[in-house]
Amino acid sequence: MGHRFSHGWLADTHPDALRVFLDLNHGMSAQQKYDRVVEMYETMNATCAAEERRLRPDADEREIFLRVAARRLGWDLMRKVWGRAPPERDERRT
Amino acid sequence: MNDALKAIVEILARLGLRYAAVGSIASSVHGLPRFTNDADLLIDIRVEQISPLADLARGAFYLDVEEAERAVAGGRAFNLIHFASAAKVDLFPCGPGEFNSAELSRSAEAVWVAPGGTAIRLQVTGWAARLGVADLLARLREELAG
Numbered sequence: 001m002g003h004r005f006s007h008g009w010l011a012d013t014h015p016d017a018l019r020v021f022l023d024l025n026h027g028m029s030a031q032q033k034y035d036r037v038v039e040m041y042e043t044m045n046a047t048c049a050a051e052e053r054r055l056r057p058d059a060d061e062r063e064i065f066l067r068v069a070a071r072r073l074g075w076d077l078m079r080k081v082w083g084r085a086p087p088e089r090d091e092r093r094t
Numbered sequence: 095m096n097d098a099l100k101a102i103v104e105i106l107a108r109l110g111l112r113y114a115a116v117g118s119i120a121s122s123v124h125g126l127p128r129f130t131n132d133a134d135l136l137i138d139i140r141v142e143q144i145s146p147l148a149d150l151a152r153g154a155f156y157l158d159v160e161e162a163e164r165a166v167a168g169g170r171a172f173n174l175i176h177f178a179s180a181a182k183v184d185l186f187p188c189g190p191g192e193f194n195s196a197e198l199s200r201s202a203e204a205v206w207v208a209p210g211g212t213a214i215r216l217q218v219t220g221w222a223a224r225l226g227v228a229d230l231l232a233r234l235r236e237e238l239a240g
Contacts (some may be wrong), residue, residue, distance in 0.1 A: 036127035
């Protein structure tokens with residue numbers, strides 16, 4: 001059985017693989033799906049934190065936390081919330 | 095994000111405010127889980143309830159009270175930022191009587207997620223506003239209702 005989409009979403013997925021993917025998701029409870037969302041969010045945060053640690057090996061965990069927050073919230077909102085933003089705002093990442 | 099949501103729904107429950115998770119969380123629960131940068135809650139709140147909300151949120155969340163009061167008065171969303179996790183929760187005020195008790199909850203035992211139909215209706219309404227076709231959507235709904 002094939003699944004067709006009129007847009008690009010999952011267009012790179014083989015129909016058999018897509019069927020397995022959809023079946024797995026249909027079998028998940030609401031709690032499991034909610035947990036997946038939280039898990040994806042935490043994974044993205046951890047990935048951003050790892051990248052910040054790589055870029056700034058001397059930074060302490062507080063600075064890493066603030067820099068990860070700035071990636072998601074933007075610098076202006078972050079300054080409102082914490083009253084400051086990390087230095088080197090315009091530093092180019094390499 | 096989970097800690098922030100739990101903390102918020104506990105505050106809402108203490109204030110007796112009805113809410114439902116909408117947006118990405120609702121679409122994930124009713125459909126396929128997907129990544130989101132923040133959490134959206136639909137909330138039955140009036141302007142005068144912002145101050146008590148801020149009192150309970152103080153210390154755990156950032157909340158701009160004046161902006162939140164302006165937002166609720168104008169039917170717009172306002173933000174809470176969880177200091178401990180930097181998670182952002184957007185609260186969308188609903189109009190009086192706009193949603194019934196089956197769609198919103200005062201539960202603090204678990205994050206209450208809006209029913210699928212409600213979540214879709216809100217998404218469509220939001221996109222219609224962004225695309226500047228809210229009037230067309232309203233006419234369509236009138237035609238369907240008539």
